[in-house]
Amino acid sequence: MLKIRNVNTYYGAIHAIHDIDVEVNEGEIVSVIGANGAGKSTLMKTIMGIVKPKTGTVEFMGEDITSASTAKIVKNGIVYVPEGRYIFPDLSVADNLMMGAYSQRFSAKELNDLMEEMYEMFPRLRERKKQLGGTLSGGEQQMLAIARGMMSRPKLIMFDEPSLGLAPIIVSEVFDTILKIKEEMQIPIVLVEQNAYKALSISNRCYILENGKVTLSGESAKLINDDNVRKAYLAG
Amino acid sequence: MFAMVTQLIVSGVATGFIYGLTAIEYTLIWNSCGLLNFAHTKTIMFSAYLFVGTFLAIMANAYLPAVICTIICIALFGVLIALIIFIPLRNFTRLIAVMATVMLGTVLNEGAVLIWGSAPMSAGGFLDGRVEIGGVVTSLANIYIIVISVLVTIGLRLFMKKTKPGRAMICVAQDKVAASLMGVEVKRSMALSVAISFAICGLLGCLCAPLFRVQQTMVDMVGLKGFAAGVIGGFGNTTGAIAGGLLLGVVENLACMVVPSMYKDVIAFTLLILFLLVKPNGLISVKKD
Numbered sequence: 001m002l003k004i005r006n007v008n009t010y011y012g013a014i015h016a017i018h019d020i021d022v023e024v025n026e027g028e029i030v031s032v033i034g035a036n037g038a039g040k041s042t043l044m045k046t047i048m049g050i051v052k053p054k055t056g057t058v059e060f061m062g063e064d065i066t067s068a069s070t071a072k073i074v075k076n077g078i079v080y081v082p083e084g085r086y087i088f089p090d091l092s093v094a095d096n097l098m099m100g101a102y103s104q105r106f107s108a109k110e111l112n113d114l115m116e117e118m119y120e121m122f123p124r125l126r127e128r129k130k131q132l133g134g135t136l137s138g139g140e141q142q143m144l145a146i147a148r149g150m151m152s153r154p155k156l157i158m159f160d161e162p163s164l165g166l167a168p169i170i171v172s173e174v175f176d177t178i179l180k181i182k183e184e185m186q187i188p189i190v191l192v193e194q195n196a197y198k199a200l201s202i203s204n205r206c207y208i209l210e211n212g213k214v215t216l217s218g219e220s221a222k223l224i225n226d227d228n229v230r231k232a233y234l235a236g
Numbered sequence: 237m238f239a240m241v242t243q244l245i246v247s248g249v250a251t252g253f254i255y256g257l258t259a260i261e262y263t264l265i266w267n268s269c270g271l272l273n274f275a276h277t278k279t280i281m282f283s284a285y286l287f288v289g290t291f292l293a294i295m296a297n298a299y300l301p302a303v304i305c306t307i308i309c310i311a312l313f314g315v316l317i318a319l320i321i322f323i324p325l326r327n328f329t330r331l332i333a334v335m336a337t338v339m340l341g342t343v344l345n346e347g348a349v350l351i352w353g354s355a356p357m358s359a360g361g362f363l364d365g366r367v368e369i370g371g372v373v374t375s376l377a378n379i380y381i382i383v384i385s386v387l388v389t390i391g392l393r394l395f396m397k398k399t400k401p402g403r404a405m406i407c408v409a410q411d412k413v414a415a416s417l418m419g420v421e422v423k424r425s426m427a428l429s430v431a432i433s434f435a436i437c438g439l440l441g442c443l444c445a446p447l448f449r450v451q452q453t454m455v456d457m458v459g460l461k462g463f464a465a466g467v468i469g470g471f472g473n474t475t476g477a478i479a480g481g482l483l484l485g486v487v488e489n490l491a492c493m494v495v496p497s498m499y500k501d502v503i504a505f506t507l508l509i510l511f512l513l514v515k516p517n518g519l520i521s522v523k524k525d
Contacts, residue, residue, distance in 0.1 A: 048417070049411070050416070069421065070416040070417065070419075071416060071420060071421045071422075073417045074416075074417065074418065074419035075419055079417075081415055082413070082414075082417065086411055086413060086414035086417065087411060087414070088406075088410045088411055088414060089411075090410055091406070091407070091410070095403075098403070099403065099407055099415075099418045100418060100422060102403070102404065102418045102419050103418065103419025104419075148418075152419070
């Protein structure tokens with residue numbers, strides 16, 4: 001459903017990603033792993049139209065979205081949960097969730113049902129629904145960011161480093177949630193991670209980025225046993 | 237004595253709302269674009285000219301339609317200014333956009349002379365007259381200013397809280413990247429904020445027309461005190477803007493009882509300096525972490 005072909009993105013004179021081809025199909029988790037500065041976030045920003053590629057195309061459900069605005073891309077159904085979460089600090093948890101549904105036209109009842117669904121999934125958020133987003137802990141903010149992303153009933157959801165800076169027990173919780181989103185809600189997922197082992201173990205397919213290029217891609221189950229991958233990303 | 241104090245308080249409240257609305261008007265642009273609009277006093281002045289010199293003249297003193305036309309014209313002008321100044325210049329150093337708004341002020345100032353001439357004008361019979369409520373006499377203009385300002389403030393608050401474009405404006409003020417990831421067209425939201433800010437300038441122009449003689453420097457002091465009101469109230473939030481405006485308006489009016497009224501401005505700016513020294517975050521501070 002998402003097809004990225006031959007994309008080259010620059011930051012001024014810096015060539016951030018080179019000739020990237022990535023594809024995401026219905027019902028799968030695709031992970032993108034690589035070191036810091038490999039171009040993972042640039043790839044996400046290119047898909048979202050936050051930075052525009054110099055060459056190449058991004059196609060979503062048959063529509064060319066290469067030059068569409070971020071708002072239009074969100075309306076079309078791609079949701080991006082960025083690294084650093086980007087919670088609105090001075091809005092309450094409930095208002096943050098509300099904003100997640102901004103791009104779609106829902107009736108008051110649909111909105112209520114959606115909120116209820118999110119509170120079922122993340123009981124912590126219900127306890128804190130009146131609290132300001134900025135006062136939540138890191139793990140709670142990550143949960144809020146995920147729930148907020150789900151509020152627009154996305155067709156594809158992309159997580160950028162969801163485990164960054166979280167305690168190990170919370171990290172497992174985040175990955176369980178991601179798996180649940182794919183299995184129960186049938187939403188395809190793009191997962192950008194530095195935690196290569198976790199990413200490989202929950203994804204169906206994986207792309208490995210190095211210096212802005214895809215150096216290896218394939219089924220995660222195979223990559224996890226590949227010697228080169230083990231050496232470079234899984235520390236033996 | 238009681239009547240006099242009440243009268244001073246009523247006119248203080250009216251002037252206070254003028255300061256408060258001025259503070260709200262530039263706060264809106266500050267929140268959405270991160271820039272100060274140094275042309276705001278000149279925009280208010282220009283609106284007063286447009287109201288008195290053009291619309292009242294054409295419409296033969298049909299007050300309400302003239303006010304509405306003024307507000308609409310200035311709001312549309314605001315959209316234009318958003319597209320050529322605030323949106324394209326926000327990503328450069330602040331100084332460039334600041335200079336652009338100062339220049340805009342000069343253009344409006346000279347434009348007013350060019351279009352309406354250099355002789356001062358008066359608003360004629362607009363909001364002219366006095367009312368007496370329980371022994372307290374005050375001008376009709378004061379009553380109108382208070383009622384209209386309260387309605388505008390409440391309306392603006394409801395708009396920000398209850399409507400989608402309003403909520404989008406709040407989000408754009410807090411985090412532009414996050415807002416765009418929610419599907420908000422950030423530039424459109426910024427243009428809307430500037431348009432509302434200019435519409436308030438248009439309204440202020442109409443409300444100030446009966447208070448002062450309509451001339452180039454008519455609201456220079458209002459502009460400065462509106463700025464002070466924003467700082468006293470707590471920079472960046474609309475509730476604080478009104479609170480600061482009211483405090484400033486009432487204090488400077490009551491001060492007239494003890495010091496000659498020519499020292500009114502001294503009182504106002506002393507209050508500003510006191511707040512900067514003692515409570516720099518203002519009456520109602522926005523938490524930032």
